[in-house]
Amino acid sequence: MALVPPSAAGPPLIAEIDMGASDLSSTVVRATVVQASTVFYDTPATLDKAERLIAEAASYGAQIIVFPEAFIGGYPRGSTFGITLGNRTAKGKEEFRRYHASAIDVPGPEVDRLAALAGKYKIYLVMGAIERSGYTLYCSVLFFDSQGQYLGKHRKLMPTGLERAIWGFGDGSTIPVYETPIGKIGALICWENRMPLLRTAMYGKGIEIYCAPTADAREVWQASMTHIALEGGCFVLSANQFCRRNDYPPPPDYVFVAAAEEPSPDTVVCAGGSVIISPSGQVLAGPNYEGEALISADLDLGEVVRAKFDFDVVGHYSRPEVLSLTVKDHPQNPVSFTSTARTESTPK
Numbered sequence: 001m002a003l004v005p006p007s008a009a010g011p012p013l014i015a016e017i018d019m020g021a022s023d024l025s026s027t028v029v030r031a032t033v034v035q036a037s038t039v040f041y042d043t044p045a046t047l048d049k050a051e052r053l054i055a056e057a058a059s060y061g062a063q064i065i066v067f068p069e070a071f072i073g074g075y076p077r078g079s080t081f082g083i084t085l086g087n088r089t090a091k092g093k094e095e096f097r098r099y100h101a102s103a104i105d106v107p108g109p110e111v112d113r114l115a116a117l118a119g120k121y122k123i124y125l126v127m128g129a130i131e132r133s134g135y136t137l138y139c140s141v142l143f144f145d146s147q148g149q150y151l152g153k154h155r156k157l158m159p160t161g162l163e164r165a166i167w168g169f170g171d172g173s174t175i176p177v178y179e180t181p182i183g184k185i186g187a188l189i190c191w192e193n194r195m196p197l198l199r200t201a202m203y204g205k206g207i208e209i210y211c212a213p214t215a216d217a218r219e220v221w222q223a224s225m226t227h228i229a230l231e232g233g234c235f236v237l238s239a240n241q242f243c244r245r246n247d248y249p250p251p252p253d254y255v256f257v258a259a260a261e262e263p264s265p266d267t268v269v270c271a272g273g274s275v276i277i278s279p280s281g282q283v284l285a286g287p288n289y290e291g292e293a294l295i296s297a298d299l300d301l302g303e304v305v306r307a308k309f310d311f312d313v314v315g316h317y318s319r320p321e322v323l324s325l326t327v328k329d330h331p332q333n334p335v336s337f338t339s340t341a342r343t344e345s346t347p348k
Contacts, residue, residue, distance in 0.1 A: 026301055027302070029063050029209070030060075030299075031063070031065075031209070032065045033286070034065060034066065037292065038247070040102075041102055043072060043110065047114075053294070054125070064182060064237075066237045067125075068215070068239045069128040069215050069239075070215065073104065075241065077243070077270060078258055078259060081095050099130075100137060103130040104131065105131075105133075106132075106133075106153055111150055115150045119147055124180060124185065126185070126237075128189070136168040138155045140174075141211070152174070152176050153176075154170070154175055157188075158192050171331060172327055173329055173330055175202070177206060179206075186205065186210065187211035188212060193224060199228060202232070203234075203313050207232065209234065211238075214240050216273075217273045226283075229277040231313055233312060235278060236275075236276070240273055242291055244266055245263040250265075272287070272288055274293070276295060276296075279307035
């Protein structure tokens with residue numbers, strides 16, 4: 001493992017951790033996962049930070065860049081939003097109002113800016129964001145191609161624990177896999193990666209570059225990522241934030257309620273663990289628990305074919321006459337108007 005030297009233009013925002021190149025006998029894709037913190041409650045500043053990170057990764061040759069879960073809008077770690085069974089406090093409601101204001105509309109001006117960045121730096125961009133749809137928030141992943149086009153989104157199908165009190169639930173209409181010149185790209189978010197049927201839906205769509213933005217920094221997360229790479233015969237790119245207490249607003253504006261005592265400003269509240277794993281289960285880069293970083297590796301797409309020769313979970317290693325999966329991939333709208341022709345899959 002080596003640190004790539006700074007470019008001639010000046011020192012990098014974050015030094016890239018480089019695991020070197022693979023055999024060039026087949027298509028090789030340079031991938032980077034970003035391990036960095038949101039600027040909480042400041043979406044314009046977060047977008048500025050994202051641009052600096054994208055520019056830095058692109059200067060190292062990245063062709064696909066994956067950001068963590070909820071990078072835009074923020075992951076409200078440690079907060080309860082004033083919720084107890086049967087009650088929500090006034091302070092918690094105001095906290096949600098601020099969080100709602102930090103989210104982004106999809107489509108919207110922030111999406112346009114991200115699309116422009118993808119086009120400017122000629123990269124495929126996978127961005128974790130809090131999506132605002134009216135007064136409901138969704139934990140989403142946004143996809144952009146290297147021509148500057150917004151491709152679409154995935155909404156988290158199953159928020160975990162208290163996330164369910166602040167985020168809506170996605171449906172089967174937003175679990176895409178995009179066929180691109182650098183491979184078939186898709187994403188699942190955090191613990192929905194532990195849902196076997198949802199993973200199988202992704203395998204059924206032929207995913208090759210499986211992105212897994214997360215908020216789980218535990219070491220056991222690495223076992224899940226390795227298993228998915230082996231099970232799916234795909235590359236797994238998992239991006240997590242690295243955050244200290246001082247990356248969030250200070251108390252009493254923001255309080256880590258779940259902590260026994262308020263953490264000190266330098267306390268690490270999310271240690272990262274971002275990683276890139278090959279279809280054979282080999283760790284190509286990471287996991288990193290040391291700080292903000294750009295974690296990169298070269299993906300030899302020939303590895304997908306070699307892995308599928310051993311085990312193709314929806315191909316020669318399947319038994320559809322015994323076990324099969326049906327995915328309801330149409331939108332589940334709470335209100336439909338029969339007199340209005342709908343051209344989009346989600347309500348405005």
